[in-house]
Every structure is written in structure tokens, then in C-alpha cells.
Amino acid sequence: xxxxxxxxxxxxxxxxxxxxxxxxxxxxxxxxxxxxxxxxxxxxxxxxxxxxxxxxxxxxxxxxxxxxxxxxxxxxxxxxxxxxxxxxxxxxxxxxxxxxxxxxxxxxxxxxxxxxxxxxxxxxxxxxxxxxxxxxxxxxxxx
Amino acid sequence: xxxxxxxxxxxxxxxxxxxxxxxxxxxxxxxxxxxxxxxxxxxxxxxxxxxxxxxxxxxxxxxxxxxxxxxxxxxxxxxxxxxxxxxxxxxxxxxxxxxxxxxxxxxxxxxxxxxxxxxxxxxxxxxxxxxxxxxxxxxxxxxxxxxxxxxxxxxxxxxxxxxxxxxxxxxxxxxxxxxxxxxxxxxxxxxxxxxxxxxxxxxxxxxxxxxxxxxxxxxxxxxxxxxxxxxxxxxxxxxxxxxxxxxxxxxxxxxxxxxxxxxxxxxxxxxxxxxxxxxxxxxxxxxxxxxxxxxxxxxxxxxxxxxxxxxxxxxxxxxxxxxxxxxxxxxxxxxxxxxxxxxxxxxxxxxxxxxxxxxxxxxxxxxxxxxxxxxxxxxxxxxxxxxxxxxxxxxxxxxxxxxxxxxxxxxxxxxxxxxxxxxxxxxxxxxxx
Numbered sequence: 001x002x003x004x005x006x007x008x009x010x011x012x013x014x015x016x017x018x019x020x021x022x023x024x025x026x027x028x029x030x031x032x033x034x035x036x037x038x039x040x041x042x043x044x045x046x047x048x049x050x051x052x053x054x055x056x057x058x059x060x061x062x063x064x065x066x067x068x069x070x071x072x073x074x075x076x077x078x079x080x081x082x083x084x085x086x087x088x089x090x091x092x093x094x095x096x097x098x099x100x101x102x103x104x105x106x107x108x109x110x111x112x113x114x115x116x117x118x119x120x121x122x123x124x125x126x127x128x129x130x131x132x133x134x135x136x137x138x139x140x141x142x143x
Numbered sequence: 144x145x146x147x148x149x150x151x152x153x154x155x156x157x158x159x160x161x162x163x164x165x166x167x168x169x170x171x172x173x174x175x176x177x178x179x180x181x182x183x184x185x186x187x188x189x190x191x192x193x194x195x196x197x198x199x200x201x202x203x204x205x206x207x208x209x210x211x212x213x214x215x216x217x218x219x220x221x222x223x224x225x226x227x228x229x230x231x232x233x234x235x236x237x238x239x240x241x242x243x244x245x246x247x248x249x250x251x252x253x254x255x256x257x258x259x260x261x262x263x264x265x266x267x268x269x270x271x272x273x274x275x276x277x278x279x280x281x282x283x284x285x286x287x288x289x290x291x292x293x294x295x296x297x298x299x300x301x302x303x304x305x306x307x308x309x310x311x312x313x314x315x316x317x318x319x320x321x322x323x324x325x326x327x328x329x330x331x332x333x334x335x336x337x338x339x340x341x342x343x344x345x346x347x348x349x350x351x352x353x354x355x356x357x358x359x360x361x362x363x364x365x366x367x368x369x370x371x372x373x374x375x376x377x378x379x380x381x382x383x384x385x386x387x388x389x390x391x392x393x394x395x396x397x398x399x400x401x402x403x404x405x406x407x408x409x410x411x412x413x414x415x416x417x418x419x420x421x422x423x424x425x426x427x428x429x430x431x432x433x434x435x436x437x438x439x440x441x442x443x444x445x446x447x448x449x450x451x452x453x454x455x456x457x458x459x460x461x462x463x464x465x466x467x468x469x470x471x472x473x474x475x476x477x478x479x480x481x482x483x484x485x486x487x488x489x490x491x492x493x494x495x496x497x498x499x500x501x502x503x504x505x506x507x508x509x510x511x512x513x514x515x516x517x518x519x520x521x522x523x524x525x526x527x528x529x530x531x532x533x534x535x536x537x538x539x540x541x542x543x544x545x546x547x548x549x550x551x552x553x554x555x556x557x558x559x560x561x562x563x564x565x566x567x568x569x570x571x572x573x574x575x576x
Binding site: 065 | 524558
């Protein structure tokens, strides 16, 4: 039920981000969602792409430090309290959200959030039990 | 294998009598032929005849790098140029280069010492030596080369640089011994990996590395990545070049000094007082067989200690420990003496850290700051910022514990810190002091 995300280590240097997008573009990899966590010295770029294996390979070949991480994509009802219900459920089960960001496309009328949990398997189980819709990786990459 | 059983395993008493005779001859000749030494001895109220025991060496004045520079280029030569067959020079990064000369007999002495050194490091007649030390004015390349030929091994004079070609030759020629700087050895390992060549499939057995200081942790890293036994070789052109001391592969614990050619002392760099065996200070060397370029009490500026314990390899020659720093590399940061090798040892103790780092010292608002740039390898990279910050924090904490100073740790992308193909330049001091 989990999806794969590619993370890339970037020093805070001008043009570094565009080098990543250029490499992906040249190799026909489509970015589905993106989030950048930054500090004063470095950043971690997180990407959901349509071809993880290819993205990892071409970025590594270009000398980047790349890592695959499992994340969970959850449908969030586009109405007040939609996200809150999910977070409350997780909080009750004592599952921590390491970080989260929004997916570009909608699933039907719902928004899609990407979550990184400290206990991903447990999170998927609890959310499913509470009727939340999880989007599988294959679906997500081609949405 | 011991190349020269007679000398290398000589009882101390016999050795000391040879040393005294050779020291007296060297002092007399330096006094007679080099105006610099005559002036220095006269200034100290000494005549060559005053040297009647090895202890009298301590009365002689020191020779410093600056003295060699003041006599640039040939002023320290003790023979006419007719008898000089080779000239080498050290890099002049901190001033004029220092120039050294060799007679035909000096070249032979050096080759003998390097044959001893290569044999101590594991080489035999049957070995193929991939010599990646630079050839030229630098003594590394030619020093190893002549020693390898003297030993009867086959030498590939590949020199430094053109790393991809080196990997191809390593694959095709099947060399069994690698000689290079330790940082270049790791650079070769990285290049080989990128080219899909595994050192496990190559024929290397031993590596003999020198020309820059390296830590025990770096040794472990090299031995693992190159699948070899790695030993340290020490030398400096002012004394003769490589071969001034060598670790035996049996003990890998301290480098044997060929005391039938050199007398080693350790002094306190500040008070210039001679220190007993085991204490750490500046290495001082006197050559006792060289003809063209004798050095008397030459201050190497290298920090080490001497060990007179018997060695498992059977050599009776004293050992010097790994160089732990340079008196002139020493950074004084907020009043604390810091050697780059200390930072290196901290980094290498931390899982997943690559041995490539850079130290940058600045002065902001009259306060020194130390920035340590460390590469983030695949192994330590986490997609969580807090994990990366924790990693940086661990390094800063370890440095603080060892040195007592706070360092700013900056995480850098892999391969973003310049790899040197010769001596690594790991320190940038922006303080202009």
C-alpha cells in the first residue's frame, strides 16, 4: 500500500535544483509531486515521479546522493476537517508524521496528501480501518 | 623479507660505533666544504674534533628549512657540481623551493634504502610495482623507481594522474604492489568502482603509501577498499626522499629508520630540548652517509615519537610513529593547537563518513571559527532533515570532545570536495595572520 519517493541531497548552491530537473527532463521522467526541505546549508528534495528506477539511476550517475523512501498517499476529503480527521486518527494510534506535502493532482473530488510516517505499516492499517482511502504506488505514479 | 640482513638486524652496539664514525666524517666534511655549516659551527664555538661521542650531536646547531632557502639554489651542496648527478626540489608552496643534490653514490644509497623499504612493505623480486607517485622534481616517483629496480621487482612508472588509464593498466598488467599517496589510493578505488572494476578481482597484495600524513582509520579504509595490506612510508627530499623510514608489513606499527644512514632525535619544538624515546615532539634528522647534500640536525617540522622496543620483524632499527601533524600545519584556533589529522581521526570513527574533508578557518569579530566540510555519502543520507542535522551534530560533538573547540559542520554533496592527486590540501586558513 506504500508508494516510493525519491530523495536527493542538495547543497544550497545556485542552480543545483535546476540541474536535477534538467536531468529528469532529459531522461523523460515526469515529476508528479515535489517538496523541498531546507536548512541554511543544505536541502533535501523529495519527489514522486512516474519512473522511480530511472530517476534514481540517472541522478546517481550524475553524482547526486539519492535515496528511495516509502511514503503513504492518502485521499483527503476536500471539505473542512478532511485533513484533521486523518491526523486525529493517527494521533490516537500514536503514529508520528515525519513530514507531509500535497500531491499536484486530485483523485476525483478529493485532494491527495503524501505522508512520511515513523511507522508506515501501522499507519496504513489504522487509516484503512478508519475508512480512509490509500492510493497505491502504481496508481499514484500515473495519476 | 629483510633486504639487507647485515645492517638491518645489526646489534645496537655495532650500529652505534658505525654511526659515530660516519657522523664524525659527515661533520668534518660539512665544516670543510659548506660555508653555512662552518659559520654555524663557529658561531656555536665548535670544531669537528669536538664530536667524540654520539651524545655530542646535541651540541650541534639545528638546520631549518629557512636555512636551505637562504642558500638557494646550490649553496648547501658539499661537492662540486661536477660530482652532482641529480637534482630534486620540493614544491615551493610556502616560498622558494628547496633544492637538493645527489652524487652517483648518493643515488645508489637511496636506491638501497628504497629497496629495503619496499621489501619491508612486502615487495619481492617477483612483484610488479604500480608506482603512482609523481615523477619529476618531486622525489616520490624516482625514489620508488630506483628502489624497485634495485630490489629486482618490475616497476610500472605510471606516475600520478590520468586515473582512468591507471585503472585499465591495473586491470591488464596485474600489478601486485601499489605505491602512491594514501589519498590517491582512495581516489583510485573510487575511480575503479565507477568504472565497474573491483579491487577484489585485481592482483594487489600490498600498498606502500606516503608523502602526506594519514591516520590508522584511513589505513583500515584503504585496506578494505583495495583488499590489500597497507604500510606507511616516510621521507622528505631534504633528507634523501622516500625511504627515511618504513613500516614493516609484519607489525604495521611504527616506521623503521635506517640508522646506519640517519640519526633521529625528537625535540620540543618550542624549547628545542631533546626529548627521551616515547615522547612526542618534532623529528630532527642528521644524515651520516650523504655526500652532495648532508644535513645536520635538520628540523623536519613533522610531529612524531620514537620507539626503541624490539620489533617482531627482526629489524633492530628504531621505529618512529605515524606523523601526527606538522609544526607548521598546526592551526592555532582560539589558542588550541589543532592538527588536521586529529579531525580526520574523528571523522573516520563515525560510521559512513567519507575520508574527504576540508577545514576552513576564519576570524569573525576577532573570534576564530573552524568549519569542517564533510561529504554526505549514500550510506549516511537520510531524507529526513533532522537525521542529517543529528549526523552533523555528532561530528561537531566528537570534535568538541577531542579538541575542546566548537566546529561548524557543513554537509557537502559527494565528490564536491577537491580530490588531490598529490598532497591533499585540506586546510583553508582565511585569517591572514
